[in-house]
Amino acid sequence: MEAWLKRQIEEMMREFQKIREEVERFEEEFFQSFTAREERTVVPLYEVRRSSDKIRVCADLAGVRDKENIDVRVEGRTLKIEAAFSRPFSLEGFVFLRGGVSKYRLEIPLPENIDVGGIKATFRKGVLEVEIPLKVEKFRVKVE
Amino acid sequence: MKPGWSISLYGEIPQGGIAVVGLPDAGLVGPISTSHLVKQWDLRNIGYIDSPSIPPVILFHEASPLLPIRIYGGYKGNDFILVVHSDVAIPPKSIYGLSSFLTAKLVEKGVKRVFLLGGIAVQDRLNIETPKTYAASIEAETLDYARRMGIEPLKEGFIGGVYAQILKEGYKRGLSALALLSECFLNYPDPGASASTLQAFSKLVGKEVDVRQLIEQEEEIRLKLRELMKRTMETMKGSGKEYEYTIPALYV
Numbered sequence: 001m002e003a004w005l006k007r008q009i010e011e012m013m014r015e016f017q018k019i020r021e022e023v024e025r026f027e028e029e030f031f032q033s034f035t036a037r038e039e040r041t042v043v044p045l046y047e048v049r050r051s052s053d054k055i056r057v058c059a060d061l062a063g064v065r066d067k068e069n070i071d072v073r074v075e076g077r078t079l080k081i082e083a084a085f086s087r088p089f090s091l092e093g094f095v096f097l098r099g100g101v102s103k104y105r106l107e108i109p110l111p112e113n114i115d116v117g118g119i120k121a122t123f124r125k126g127v128l129e130v131e132i133p134l135k136v137e138k139f140r141v142k143v144e
Numbered sequence: 145m146k147p148g149w150s151i152s153l154y155g156e157i158p159q160g161g162i163a164v165v166g167l168p169d170a171g172l173v174g175p176i177s178t179s180h181l182v183k184q185w186d187l188r189n190i191g192y193i194d195s196p197s198i199p200p201v202i203l204f205h206e207a208s209p210l211l212p213i214r215i216y217g218g219y220k221g222n223d224f225i226l227v228v229h230s231d232v233a234i235p236p237k238s239i240y241g242l243s244s245f246l247t248a249k250l251v252e253k254g255v256k257r258v259f260l261l262g263g264i265a266v267q268d269r270l271n272i273e274t275p276k277t278y279a280a281s282i283e284a285e286t287l288d289y290a291r292r293m294g295i296e297p298l299k300e301g302f303i304g305g306v307y308a309q310i311l312k313e314g315y316k317r318g319l320s321a322l323a324l325l326s327e328c329f330l331n332y333p334d335p336g337a338s339a340s341t342l343q344a345f346s347k348l349v350g351k352e353v354d355v356r357q358l359i360e361q362e363e364e365i366r367l368k369l370r371e372l373m374k375r376t377m378e379t380m381k382g383s384g385k386e387y388e389y390t391i392p393a394l395y396v
Contacts, residue, residue: 045332045370060332062366089367093206126363127270127332 040088041105044081048108055114055132057081061104063089067123072130074116079130081106149245153191157217159254161224162349165246166261167306168233168376170385171334172369173263173326177341178216178229180358187216187227193246197238203231220351226255231372233379234306243309247317257286257320259345260307263328263337264298264388275327275337277344282315286322295344298325302392304384322348331377333369335362 046059057079064070065086073080083104090100110132118133166178181187192211203210216227234242250258264278278298279290287297303311307323314321324344328337339355346353358365 042370045373047331060329060366060370062332062363062370091368124270126366129270 040099040101041103042101044083044104044106046106046108053134053136055110055134057108057128057130057132059104059106059128059130060126061123061128062126064104064123064126070121070123070128072119072121072128074110074114074119077110077112077114079106079108079110079132081108081128081130083128149193149195149241151191151193151215151245151249153215155190157190157226157253158224160256161217161226161253163226163228163250163255163258164261164345165228165258165307165310167228167230168372169262169305169307169380170265170330171263171328171332171337172373172376173328173334173337173341174261175229175231175372176333176335176338176358176365176369177261177345178227180338180355181342181345181353182216182227182229184353185218185220185225187218187225189214190217191215193228193242195238195241195245197235197241199232199235201232223349223351226250226253233372233376234383235379236381236383239306239309239383243306243313247310247313247319247321251317251319255319257322258310258314259348260310260321260323261338261341261345262307262323262325263334263341264303264325265330266327269327269329269334269337272327275334275340277324277326277340279344280311280323280325281321282311283320286320290322290348293348295324295348302384302387302390304387305380306383308384324348331373333366333373335359335365 044059044061046057049056059081061070061083063085064083069086070081070083081104085102088100088102090098111134113135115133115135119130121128121130164178164181166174166176168175189210192215193213194211198212201212203212212232213228213230216229218225228246266272269275277295279287279295280298280303281287281290291297303323303325311321311323324341326337326340326344328334335358339358342353342355342358
């Protein structure tokens, strides 16, 4: 084969490779909201309720059986929740779940005035509740 | 162009049937209930409802295409049961159009009563073992019938969203409509609440519905419907649901 033709083909193959990588990157970003491919994690359904003296985070960890499989921690100003399913979850035929998922992961930003020592977490009926007290200066105002 | 609604049926529907509606709302109680009912009673897909004002999606099940708002039907004893099931949340701007269209079609098909299966979100759901079901209807006679059958009427407060509009449209058109709403989570799929709703429905129509599977597979259903719940919550904003936590000025 002529050298120039070989170079042309190689050049073309490199272009195809680039396009393929771009498509893979796009797919990964597009599906990240419900499944991070490498780590096989999903974000649980959750709600955050804030009041003046505490923050309450609830997350639906359906599929997680034991509290031993749940890791709740505060790192810096972020609440991190990780929970492993009792068995990996996959649905036959669903392309985006082809690899299955095995873990929930959730990160919630927290304010500066949290009382780390007072954080409590409970797990009932597949729902995790984390209560984070806030250090608040309190004083009573006399009503006249 | 005004978004139009259309219905396609693969065959004739007998007059005098019972209609059951399951649309995504709080806790996805409606579609979980109708999906279970269709399987339990072995009802067939007999048509669909479509409109440019619902999300442009199509489903595939076992490689066969399905439209998102489907109609199922079949006989249970002597009664023809017509089920309207949706896998997409109805956008607020489409609620009026769908409610008006659906009630008109149900009247045209000679349906004698329509049951709206759904939930009513309660804050303390985690502490409720067996959710209670409430009946809501504009028609006094229909509500009386529910009361006689042991379903407590919803006494106070607003009902918002697509079922509120169907109740209104049904009232205007003389269609007997009854909503069966069980205490549920607002933003987590709630098969336990669906089980309660179906038990109340079963009592009212005098036909058995086995809900064991809903209870046994509760966690799996919650996990599977996570994304649909998320989409539904996004759609519910501005649909009138926020009124359900409001005390009306009537009490001033």
